[in-house]
Amino acid sequence: xxxxxxxxxxxxxxxxxxxxxxxxxxxxxxxxxxxxxxxxxxxxxxxxxxxxxxxxxxxxx
Amino acid sequence: xxxxxxxxxxxxxxxxxxxxxxxxxxxxxxxxxxxxxxxxxxxxxxxxxxxxxxxxxxxxxxxxxxxxxxxxxxxxxxxxxxxxxxxxxxxxxxxxxxxxxxxxxxxxxxxxxxxxxxxxxxxxxxxxxxxxxxxxxxxxxxxxxxxxxxxxxxxxxxxxxxxxxxxxxxxxxxxxxxxxxxxxxxxxxxxxxxxxxxxxxxxxxxxxxxxxxxxxxxxxxxxxxxxxxxxxxxxxxxxxxxxxxxxxxxxxxxxxxxxxxxxxxxxxxxxxxxxxxxxxxxxxxxxxxxxxxxxxxxxxxxxxxxxxxxxxxxxxxxxxxxxxxxxxxxxxxxxxxxxxxxxxxxxxxxxxxxxxxxxxxxxxxxxxxxxxxxxxxxxxxxxxxxxxxxxxxxxxxxxxxxxxxxxxxxxxxxxxxxxxxxxxxxxxxxxxxxxxxxxxxxxxxxxxxxxxxxxxxxxxxxxxxxxxxxxxxxxxxxxxxxxxxxxxxxxxxxxxxxxxxxxxxxxxxxxxxxxxxxxxxxxxxxxxxxxxxxxxxxxxxxxxxxxxxxxxxxxxxxxxxxxxxxxxxxxxxxxxxxxxxxxxxxxxxxxxxxxxxxxxxxxxxxxxxxxxxxxxxxxxxxxxxxxxxxxxxxxxxxxxxxxxxxxxxxxxxxxxxxxxxxxxxxxxxxxxxxxxxxxxxxxxxxxxxxxxxxxxxxxxxxxxxxxxxxxxxxxxxxxxxxxxx
Numbered sequence: 001x002x003x004x005x006x007x008x009x010x011x012x013x014x015x016x017x018x019x020x021x022x023x024x025x026x027x028x029x030x031x032x033x034x035x036x037x038x039x040x041x042x043x044x045x046x047x048x049x050x051x052x053x054x055x056x057x058x059x060x061x
Numbered sequence: 062x063x064x065x066x067x068x069x070x071x072x073x074x075x076x077x078x079x080x081x082x083x084x085x086x087x088x089x090x091x092x093x094x095x096x097x098x099x100x101x102x103x104x105x106x107x108x109x110x111x112x113x114x115x116x117x118x119x120x121x122x123x124x125x126x127x128x129x130x131x132x133x134x135x136x137x138x139x140x141x142x143x144x145x146x147x148x149x150x151x152x153x154x155x156x157x158x159x160x161x162x163x164x165x166x167x168x169x170x171x172x173x174x175x176x177x178x179x180x181x182x183x184x185x186x187x188x189x190x191x192x193x194x195x196x197x198x199x200x201x202x203x204x205x206x207x208x209x210x211x212x213x214x215x216x217x218x219x220x221x222x223x224x225x226x227x228x229x230x231x232x233x234x235x236x237x238x239x240x241x242x243x244x245x246x247x248x249x250x251x252x253x254x255x256x257x258x259x260x261x262x263x264x265x266x267x268x269x270x271x272x273x274x275x276x277x278x279x280x281x282x283x284x285x286x287x288x289x290x291x292x293x294x295x296x297x298x299x300x301x302x303x304x305x306x307x308x309x310x311x312x313x314x315x316x317x318x319x320x321x322x323x324x325x326x327x328x329x330x331x332x333x334x335x336x337x338x339x340x341x342x343x344x345x346x347x348x349x350x351x352x353x354x355x356x357x358x359x360x361x362x363x364x365x366x367x368x369x370x371x372x373x374x375x376x377x378x379x380x381x382x383x384x385x386x387x388x389x390x391x392x393x394x395x396x397x398x399x400x401x402x403x404x405x406x407x408x409x410x411x412x413x414x415x416x417x418x419x420x421x422x423x424x425x426x427x428x429x430x431x432x433x434x435x436x437x438x439x440x441x442x443x444x445x446x447x448x449x450x451x452x453x454x455x456x457x458x459x460x461x462x463x464x465x466x467x468x469x470x471x472x473x474x475x476x477x478x479x480x481x482x483x484x485x486x487x488x489x490x491x492x493x494x495x496x497x498x499x500x501x502x503x504x505x506x507x508x509x510x511x512x513x514x515x516x517x518x519x520x521x522x523x524x525x526x527x528x529x530x531x532x533x534x535x536x537x538x539x540x541x542x543x544x545x546x547x548x549x550x551x552x553x554x555x556x557x558x559x560x561x562x563x564x565x566x567x568x569x570x571x572x573x574x575x576x577x578x579x580x581x582x583x584x585x586x587x588x589x590x591x592x593x594x595x596x597x598x599x600x601x602x603x604x605x606x607x608x609x610x611x612x613x614x615x616x617x618x619x620x621x622x623x624x625x626x627x628x629x630x631x632x633x634x635x636x637x638x639x640x641x642x643x644x645x646x647x648x649x650x651x652x653x654x655x656x657x658x659x660x661x662x663x664x665x666x667x668x669x670x671x672x673x674x675x676x677x678x679x680x681x682x683x684x685x686x687x688x689x690x691x692x693x694x695x696x697x698x699x700x701x702x703x704x705x706x707x708x709x710x711x712x713x714x715x716x717x718x719x720x721x722x723x724x725x726x727x728x729x730x731x732x733x734x735x736x737x738x739x740x741x742x743x744x745x746x747x748x749x750x751x752x753x754x755x756x757x758x759x760x761x762x763x764x765x766x767x768x769x770x771x772x773x774x775x776x777x778x779x780x781x782x783x784x785x786x
Contacts, residue, residue: 014155018160019288046284055418058556060165060169060410061167061168061169061243061247061410061618
């Protein structure tokens with residue numbers, strides 16, 4: 001059972017990190033550490049999307 | 062952090078395990094080499110590949126990391142030193158592996174091996190496996206390392222700074238031109254797969270509203286929930302594939318059966334719009350879809366092949382390999398198999414990825430091994446799977462699908478007759494039945510590789526998983542190929558636009574502003590227009606576009622690899638490591654020999670089937686004599702063949718000259734560096750690293766302890782996995 005749970009957690013961790021979903025959690029944790037109020041999720045994600053706008057991701061053949 | 066074996070017992074186990082892997086590999090290779098005229102299982106190829114990869118990774122990549130590159134985990138990587146949460150960012154090695162793989166792998170490794178299957182299964186298999194081990198993976202790993210040691214500089218920048226302005230400029234032009242050709246050829250593959258296929262157009266067309274929906278959902282409804290959005294997207298995608306089977310009932314068949322010309326028009330308009338829309342609307346969500354589909358399909362493919370264990374239908378080596386008169390593309394096995402299979406064995410395009418985003422995110426220097434070398438091995442595995450899918454289908458069918466319409470006449474009778482002249486038998490009824498099985502109107506002259514691969518995959522999947530779903534699997538395979546390619550077209554057009562704006566921005570600064578609309582729109586239009594031009598020519602070419610353009614694509618990609626490998630050799634020599642210069646040097650020499658021979662033949666061969674100019678001459682002479690040569694149908698088509706052949710020939714020659722300029726420039730530097738013993742480079746000096754992270758895919762016990770104690774010392778703040786913002 002614990003092995004299954006650990007595997008599931010691993011997969012979930014991987015997918016969340018891979019897709020960038022966990023960035024929000026990191027950000028909230030960092031804000032907490034630094035004692036600053038975090039922005040809303042919408043503002044945060046929009047800020048991230050705007051950065052991608054000017055850094056084209058290369059995709060190969 | 063170095064890893065040491067803990068004792069004699071584990072050492073003995075290690076030796077035993079690698080001994081077994083070596084024996085398995087040797088057995089598979091022996092079977093492949095010795096079997097002739099008997100039923101050979103595709104699994105021999107699969108396991109020859111896997112065991113060779115394992116041994117190469119374990120031993121050769123380790124040698125390169127330790128001796129050649131001297132990776133040094135006491136050095137801080139750019140991600141650690143320059144971390145800014147934007148482009149420089151310490152990233153978990155396994156996550157970065159995924160990102161890097163998603164960036165390098167696309168439709169290339171799926172198409173090349175399918176076309177090269179006309180040479181038989183052996184040449185392709187050998188080149189994909191040996192090529193990746195000694196050339197492709199080496200290039201990716203070394204370029205990644207070199208860029209990492211230079212704060213993530215691009216290939217063009219490194220060539221300019223380490224080789225010279227002349228070489229750098231030539232490299233920059235080559236990169237842009239090569240990208241245009243690659244986009245045109247990839248788009249051509251999509252057009253050929255979707256033409257006359259209402260089901261395909263329906264499913265692929267629906268990916269646009271699906272991606273738009275995902276984009277709006279992520280932006281307004283559930284910001285940041287990428288996984289949830291992707292899951293919805295994937296389900297919608299599967300529904301779209303299934304739904305395509307009902308186009309007839311929906312009365313959409315007529316409206317969605319598009320000619321190639323109309324598809325070109327649609328793709329060009331789409332490419333332009335996609336490259337100027339905000340990325341969150343279309344590009345980002347489509348990229349999520351294609352990435353997750355990519356990984357899913359690879360897993361499915363590996364499992365499917367093992368369960369179905371299909372038998373190889375192609376000969377080991379066909380007569381086309383030795384005579385060079387194959388219908389899919391002209392030319393002998395040397396040099397043409399080495400340029401037809403680019404991605405999967407050696408792909409110059411990867412050098413652009415390995416010197417762009419990835420090096421800025423590496424946590425520890427040792428990770429270049431698993432990300433650079435390991436990532437490329439994985440792509441090679443995709444190529445091997447594609448090759449298998451192409452050689453397990455009936456060979457009469459293979460040639461009916463891949464011979465251009467000029468040869469088959471586009472009818473089942475014509476195809477059956479043509480294939481008969483090649484020495485294969487297939488009846489018109491069998492061809493019709495094969496098309497009906499996957500609910501397509503026809504399979505004759507469906508060139509470009511994608512339909513063939515999709516057919517092979519549909520056979521493997523329906524055999525492995527049962528259920529009589531061949532038509533579904535066929536369109537599933539077409540869907541994911543088209544999805545990769547459209548993502549590449551979106552992203553590539555955008556990259557091309559940025560490159561153009563950047564270059565023109567050097568002379569006219571305002572044009573370089575990526576958010577200035579007139580510049581963005583005009584640069585997008587130029588990029589789209591450039592690949593659209595080649596695409597349209599390819600589609601309307603009476604001789605068949607793929608066999609004309611694919612060699613250009615393959616040679617272009619391999620010439621880019623020559624530039625990248627030249628840079629690798631140059632830097633090793635400049636660092637005084639000439640005794641290891643053979644590591645990138647041997648693949649460089651091989652790559653130059655094959656690509657220059659191929660270029661030479663495409664430019665100077667007096668065989669009109671191979672030489673572009675000979676072809677133009679032949680048609681010009683005929684036109685001047687008032688004749689019309691098949692497959693051209695009228696004087697206009699004669700002119701078209703002449704123009705296309707001339708354009709391709711000039712481009713081909715230009716690519717080769719650009720590469721010769723870069724190499725010649727580099728040789729000057731080599732001589733200087735050898736005389737001096739070494740030369741200064743732009744490598745960033747050592748600064749101590751504060752991070753601790755395991756080196757390979759799986760952490761050893763010792764590494765886990767080191768990470769744990771490091772985390773204890775750093776209770777707050779940074780973890781080796783993710784950054785502080």
